[in-house]
Amino acid sequence: MSRVRPFNLFVYGTLMSPSVFRAVLGKRMVFVSSEADNVESFYARDAVLSNYKKITPDGTYLYAVPDPQGRIRGYVLGPLPGECMAALRQYEGRNYTKRTVEVQTREGSVGAVLFVANLKQLEHSFGYAFRDPLKQEILLEAKIEAALVETERQQIHSEDKLSRRALGELHGSKIRDLIRHHFEAGGISDYAIKRTLLDDPLRDYGRIVTEPRAQALANNYLSMVVRQVLFNQIEEMVHRDFRYELDHLSPGELFYERTISSVLALRLLNTQPRLLDVLVGDCLTDLDFSQDHLVDFVRWGVLAADAIYEPRQVKRELELVRSHMGRGYIPMGVELEFSNIGHEVIRDPDARQKCDPQYDGFVYFYDFGLDTLTWKLGGHVDDHRDKAVARPRRGFFELALGNLSIEANLSKPITDDPWLLNQFIHEARRFYEIRPHSLHLSMQMKSQHQPARDNLVPLYVLKCLFALAGDPGMEAGRLVIRRLSTEEIIRCERSVHMLFSDISKRHSASEDALLVDDRRDQQGRFVQQFKFLRLSASMNYEPIAMALKGIQINLRPGTFMTARQYQTSPRHRQLFEELLEWGVRPTELSQNEIENFLSTVHEGLMVERRGRPAHSGAYISWSLSELRKALGAFNRLVRTAAAGAAAQVS
Template identity: 30%
Template sequence: MSEEKQLRRDSGSAGNLLKASCLLLPEKVRPSRSAAEIARIRDSFHYMHGDKVDLFVYGTMMNDQHVRLLLNRRVESEPAVLHNYMRVVPPGAFYFVVRQHGAATQGRLLKNLTPEEIARLDAFEDEGNLYFRRVVVVRNQENRRRRCMTYVGNIPALQRSFGKEILFEDRYSLYLEKKIDQILEKIDPDRRDVTRRALRELMGSAVDSLIESHFDGNYICNYVMIQAFNEAKPPLLANVLAIEELRPYADNYIKLACKHIIFNQFVELIRHQFPDAVRLSKKYFRHGLAVLLGFLYYNRHGERIEAMMKEKSLDRIVPGRLYRDYAVLCISLVEEIYCREEMRGLCEYVESHWYSTPTPLGAELEFSHLGVRAVAGEPGEDPYYDGFFWFNDFDLRRRTWRMGGHVDSHRSVVAGNERHRGFFEYAFGRFNIVGDLSRPLFDCPWGMSTLINEAVRFLDIPPHSLHISMELPRNKLSYNSLNPNKESDLVCLLMLGGDLRKDETGQLREWRIFNKELDTNLTGSLNFSSRKYHYSRPDQSEDEASEVMEYKFMRLRKEETDYSNIIIALKGYQFGTHARPISIPPKGESELPEQRFMREWAAHPKALTRAEIHSFLDTIERGIKEEYQAAELGKRARTGLDNIAFSLFEKNTWIERNTNAAGEKAHEPGPV
């Protein structure tokens, strides 16, 4: 017998002997207790005090923050031990207790819970399915017995979670979504699952905002939820179609809305069925990986989805059909196509290619049928979407919220439903457009490159430009305003990410700059890169916000492109030089020398020398080492640098061969 069991048995025997000896003593010799002490002992053995209940917890609810999230208050508690029950912790699954003679489970006793709080905990623990709430007896720190309640595991139901990684955040999200479903049933008594899913879709980011608010510790009552949902009702298509100028574009808009509904439903299925595959650190946008997987799955079935949309008339306006009817039909389409095992394979594919780096990333993608004229297009000039003027009429901000979808007029973001023309933009990680709130998407260059390509493939609107942003480390000099950018380094960046091609006369140009696509302000200044702050909460100060460097000069391409080269190069360049941003100068000041140089080079590109390219590569290597705080490059980083070198020398040779030699002479590059 183990020493622990022997001690437990001996102490029990000693206790029994003491109890027996006390009973045999004459009345006047027995230990006397005061009336107050007797009352306290009697009170401690009742698990209910009026309508209040004590609850023994032994898993995630031992965390005070988790309890506060659920109950919206700090609950008095104390350590306690539950004897003759064993706590079972399956790998990654829910904790539970089962009866086991001689076992003991350490936990905490939550005191004086109200019936409403117990009901809330029942909903969270899925009482009656995963767990059963039972009366038990525990001992507190003073070894006094206290009758209370606890949740005992329903093993057959819990076994379905074995082998999965299930965190409190996953369970809490599911609990909140169930609560939201109950609210939706009050709004619409149709209890079909497809109807509830359609309603959640039509609410857009309202559901996610409520969940995020809860995670931030802001308890939101049912009344506030109902108000939020009522304000997020979809448009009445009959009213929308009453606008005569809109009608020529209505079919394209409803098809675009339906594509995003289908995509969003794939994302929802992924998040619920594979939470461990899409989980990211809290500093990142929590839907980022699910968005990537959603694009991959949609595009894999793109032709079939297109045919089914046509078959169900989801690519055009159907007289009398409501917006909600379109949503229900989209969800039924998803149910026909979606295969859980196929999605599992995609999750494994992404996981096998995924790697993390120290630098959080973001991206903005612009699309338009008008190219650079998107922000200056005339009414009707865009024959497909009229410059996305009717974007909000079809509720596309709610359909595209996971991608930060909005119309970018290259002016301040217009709040509310005001119409304006511009680029259709995905601002990945920007989860609140009007409030200008964002989080980085993730930190994997391969993942970002894949996401960009899949988004272009999904949207089927001509791609225009790409912005890449990187979060700069705190407590370090992010850049030096007096530190200029080296001209040959800027040429290397343009060779990697710009748009070099010939004009109609055969003259080679860099079109993003030569075509004045980066001149986005009224003074016509070249906006190549900028430093800014990104806020993830509306109450954040500048000190709490993330400092970000955003590079804006890249061409977004229709063909498959490996953007990881330019992403790695930009990070290495920023950390290797700490050079100043090349942005809009303050009012009254002239452009920087770098801006004037790039205009000249874009009009008449010239090849670099071999030494200039190697100098740039040395800078990138130095920057990558600083990013990783490493003395040497790792294998992956070395491979990335080699790929950048190959691309640069190849593009440099191409520039030399294609430079219009009339009146100019290219630098002689060294041997590759």
């Protein structure tokens, strides 16, 4: 294949946008000649093309077609490196074809490449759906922006960009659903976009503004609102300005597209905790809960995000992420649970015995619009009964990155990289000023055949996993595994069951979710969710994710443990009782148990990708070494606790 020479490019449509130009080609478009280095940044010169005109027969895409009396104004840039041509061809699609033309600039005539309408293709099959999602996304955003203009006039009676961005935040989950529907259904009408936004009531806290309890907690909620808007806006700017780099780091369309940009935005904000505190404090000084509206606080957050966003800092963080990432093969996801009073928020939903002094169990979560403001991270209130109903109730604040819709129960995995997974867990934990509680780690099952849901794993595997992530610690003067010694994952109300792991199907498109029951088993992907892990600042989840991958691949564990399994299976019941007995009085793990556990993990990791390892031998060895250290630390904790107990007796 011959190498493409450097070339000038004439742009006249979506590529005239600097953000689109950068997203497609990874190069900057600048409008001051001294800022162009002709390597990473290129000067956009005004240019005119004769004998062509622009048409838009579908009201969406722009095409250049021959016209003896026509002219098109645009920009000419270049010479661009030859490797940009492949990206241009992919972006333009088969409804366009490449031509070499002469365009007129202030300095004179310049030869340039132009992508014009492929007339034969248009005549043969007009309406061909473009495969490039970026182009669809750009044009869809323009339609949504137009609908927001009208919504802004009707809902807040203003016409300024800042207010419109604030309005977009408060309609964020609806806009997300419109975009998802567009890509699932192959398009969405302008009317449907406009009606969806106009019919969505503007979120405000008017219902509770005179309620004494809400007044007492208002600043805590409004602080969370402003911080969330800062995150949303920073993430959006990262996603826009570094789209090219993010697309090249992405594992593909089967994964949530905002994972890396979310991690970057969280890292940027977490490095400036004092600045965040100052910004939030200034906002709460400038605005008042009883006199201003929720949209005013959101608008303040939008303005503050513009003031603190620094692309150079993003670039540094992006390089750090790029240098540390290590792709695997098994898609993974995670849910994080937060509660200032731990599991009491579930055990005592009416707050009669214990009350969260900061958020009262997030009972006003919906009044402050946090269900829509936290959509990028899958935020919702989970009372372990019904997470999809938007009504005031107490529960955990839960993040489920990759969740496309809480109501429709749609989600995508976020990564196949254990390092990136660990980064998201800890950056999210740092960002939210709420006590961390637990996490659920999901892994797509390697085999998508009907799983054996009753498969058991050996006791030594369970003991090692709980030693690693089950929160061993001192309670009432003795060592226990807290996740086994409380009612957090063990239920005994009507029948005994345990939330260690669960196998279910996950769906990423609403067309799956709407299928009738007898066809649902043909859709979606089987996922195993491990629910026993504590969310803690002191825990490195990278080697733990590697351990769970190895165990899942090697042993194919089933669900453990349902009430049916406890009632009907003596083997399940015996394993549960032996594990529970060890959990309330843990003893040291034997060397044989540790070695068998590590061997089980290693064997699974060595066949992760179609019978071969997905990670390097050095990385697998490092993971096993970290697991060995952590299990050794657990044994030392057991010995220390035993020595302390013996000293008390003597």
